[in-house]
Amino acid sequence: MKVQKIIYSIALACLLLIGCAKEVQKENVSLAISGMTCEIGCAKTIQSKLSKKEGVLEAKVVFKDSIANIEFDANTTSKKELIAFVDGIAGGELYKASESSAIKSEPSAKKHECSADCKEKCEMSENKMECKEDCEMACCKDKKA
Structure with a gap:
């Protein structure tokens, strides 16, 4: 009888702990990241480290x-x-992140929509969508081709 009471007590405690757990509040953010030079060494490293972050x-x-x-x-x-x-990441000297307005991996996103950071660095505006010649931001690389 004692063992049965102990088991019931443990089960009740577990149910209370599970029932009181905080609900996950999911949010999404899209970050523009400058400083990446390659897909494996940079992008995959950043993705791996982000995936492990609490x-x-x-x-x-x-x-x-x-x-x-x-x-x-x-x-x-x-x-x-x-x-x-x-x-x-990488000692804080390689990458610079800023919030981006568009999530690029979605098919409905415009292919050449640039973040505010890119527009500022490459002197782009609503009326002028040309990139500076020396701009190396990803949003300008495919426009120069």
């Missing part, structure tokens, strides 16, 4: 668009923390 549910880095699409638990981390995390 609060990140899913991370996908698209090298050719210089974009990271991240699904995360807003109860655990924030957009600001994710940007700082990417900026800090």
Whole structure:
């Protein structure tokens, strides 16, 4: 009889712990990342490190668009923390992340829609969609071809 009471007590405690767990508050963010030079060494490394970060549910880095699409638990981390995390990869000297307005891996996204960061660095505007000759941002690379 004692063993049965112990088992019931443990089961009840487990149910209470599970029932009181915080609900995951999923959010998505798309980050423009500059400083990536290759798909394996840079993009896959960033994706791997992001995937292991606490609060990140899913991370996908698209090298050719210089974009990271991240699904995360807003109860655990924030957009600001994710940007700082990417900026800090490899000692904080290689990559620079900023929030992007478009998620590039979705088929409905415009192929050449640039982030505000790219527009600023490459002197682009709504009326002028030409890239500076020396711009090396991913959003300008495919426009120069």
